[in-house]
Amino acid sequence: MKISAFHLMPHRELPADFEQRYESVWVTPPWWELADARRVGQYYNWTLDELLHAARSGFDGLCTNEHHQNAYGFMPSPNLMGSALAKLTQGMPVAIVQMGSTLPTSNPPIRVAEEYAMLDCISGGRLVAGLPLGSPMDVNLCYGITPMEQRERYREAFALTLRAWQAREVFPWNGRYYQLANVNLWPRPIQEPHPPVWVPGSGSVSTFDFAVAQDVCYCFLSYSGARPAKTLMDGYWEVVSSQGRDLNPYRAGFLQLVAVSETDARAEEEYARHVEYFYHKCLHVPGPWFSPPGNQDYRSLLAMARNPVRRLENPKDLRYRDFAERGYVIAGSPATVRQRLEEEVVKGLRVGNLMLLVQIGSMPHELTLKNITLLAREVLPHLRGIWDDVGWVNHWWPRGLRGVASAPMARATAP
C-alpha cells in the first residue's frame, strides 16, 4: 500500500481562550488580532521542512490542500507548496499529492489543469491530482459561489479538466458555467493519459457515486477516525460493486490522525494538548456553515434527515484519552499505532491509499519531526506490504512509482 504524509499548515499558537472569544476558526477569525506575517512565514517553512523530512524518511507521498480565510489550515494555494516540494524531492520516489486545488473556486478552472500539468512536469511525472469539491466554508462563504451551483460547477470543471489534459486538438468549451473558445493547455502532464485522480470527500453519497462512475480513487477525509467511517466506507464499497467495479483497495483513500512516541504514556505526555487544540480550536466552526441551503441536493438532504450520520459526541466535550480511545487519533507506541492502523483503518475500511496527518494543531516543529521519524521507521515498513501480497495494482498512483520499494535509510542521506 501507499502511505502519504498530510499537512494542513495550521496556526500553531492560537490563544488558550480562542474558542470562547471568537465566532469561528474559519471565514471570520481576525488576522490582525491573531496572526503575524513573519511568524506565519515560519509556519510555512516548517510545513515544507516537515513534509520534506517525511519524503526523506520513507513516506510514499506528500499531501497538501486548499483552504481559505482560516487558522485551521491556510494554504490558499496548495500548488505553491507542491511546487516547492516537487523541486526539493527531485529524484526521490515520492508522489506529490495535491488534495488539492478546488475546481469551483478556480476561474476558469483550466487554471488547475495548467498548474497540475506544471507540477507533473517539474516533478518528472510524480503528481497525484486531487480534485476536491471544496468545503462550503471555502467555496460558498469565502469565495461566494452559490451553494446550489457548487456541485454542477464542479462536475462541469472536472470534465473540462480531464478533456483539457488529453485533447489532441484545440477545442471549444461551451458549458453552462464556463465558456472557452480555444482550450489548448500548455504544458500537458507527463503522465498519460493523465495523472491519477483522487476525489476527496467527507461522506456524501453523491460524491461516492461520482467517484465510482469516474473510476477514480475516493478519499474519505475524516477527523473522527475509522469507527464512524465504517458505515460510510461500507456504503462506498457497495456502490463500487453495484457498479461492476473490482474491489481494489486502492480505490479508497483515508486520512487518519496519528501521533507516535516511545510508549503509550509518553505519547499522551507529548501529544495530548496538541490533539485537544486541534479538536477544540481548529474545528471551531458554527454547525450551519457546513451545510448552507442548496449545498446538498434535495434527496441527500432528505436521506440525511431520515438517517442522520449520528453525531456521536461534541468533540469539545472530549479530552485526549477520549480521542485516542475512540480512534479520532491513533496515538501511542509504535506497536499500538501499527496494530490499530492495520486493523481499524487499513483492513477495517479496505484502504490502499492511506494518508496520515503527521502534524496536529499546535504540534511544534521538533515534535512533528519526531512523529514523522518514528512513523517512517517503526510503523510504515510493517504496513506497506498489506495489499501487494494479494496482487492488487495501484492504478491511482504515478506509474513510475508504483513498484518502488521504500528505502528510507538510503533516502535519509539524499540531498
Added chain:
Amino acid sequence: MTTETRTIPVWQGQVHMRVLSKGRGPAIVFFHGPWGLAWDPFLDELARSFTVYAPEHPGTSSGRPDDIYSLDGVWDLVLCYDELLERLGLSRASFVGHSFGGMVACEVAAASPGRVTRLVLIDALGLWRDDARIPNWMLLHQGELAGYVFHDADGEAGRRMFEPPDDPEARIMARVGLQWAMGATGKFLWPIPDKGLKRRIHRVRAPTLLVWGKEDRIVPPLYAEEFARRLGGARIEIVSQAGHAPHLEQPEAVARLVGDFLTE
C-alpha cells in the same frame, strides 16, 4: 371560500408552478419570501376584496424540488414569471411581494412595466448598502430564524412559520422543506442579495407602496428609504410591533394599508 390550487407548466415543461388562489375582485399576485409559501391570515384578508394569486417559487413546490436547476439566474426567473402570468391570463395585475418575493416582484415590474398596475413591497430584498449589511439568514441555525424574522419570536406568526410539527415524518419534511426553500430562493441571492435590481428599478412605472416592519433585523427600515429614493414617489409605511414579516405579525393593519393603497 376555499383556496384553489392549480399547477401550471412553464419553461418548456421543466418548471411546474403551483399557484394558490382565492377571492373575488381585481387581481393581486403575491410573491412569497425565502421560507416558502403558506396561506396566511394576511392573504385571507386581501381575498375579501381581491382575487389573490400566490405562486410557489420554482423548486419549493412539493414533489418538484429539482425544477430549480432549470433556472440559472434572475433573467430566467423573471421570464418564468412572465410565462406564468401569461398562462394565468393576467395581462395586468397588482403585485405584492415580501422579502425575496419583493425583489422578484420588483424585477418583473422592471422587465414588464405594463403588466403591473400597483406595486407593494414588504421588507423587500434586492438592494445593498455597505453601511447596513443584511445578515445571511441561510447561515443561522433553524432555531434562530424566528428571532430574526419576527419582532416577537414566540408569537403566533413565528410559531406558524417555524415551529416544528409534532409528527416525526412531518417534522422531517418541514425541516427539509425549509432548508430547500432557502436554497432555491438563495440561488438568486447568494452571497450578497444585490443582483442588479439597482440598474433596472428605474423602469418600474407602477405607483408603489413600501411597507416595512419597524424592527426588521434582516432588511432594516433604512432600505425602505433606499427603495423610495430609486422609485420616485413611492410611499413608506412603517409598521410597529413587527419585524421582517409585518404582514404576518400585524395582518389586519397591513392588509388594510395594502387594500387602501390598491384601491386608491
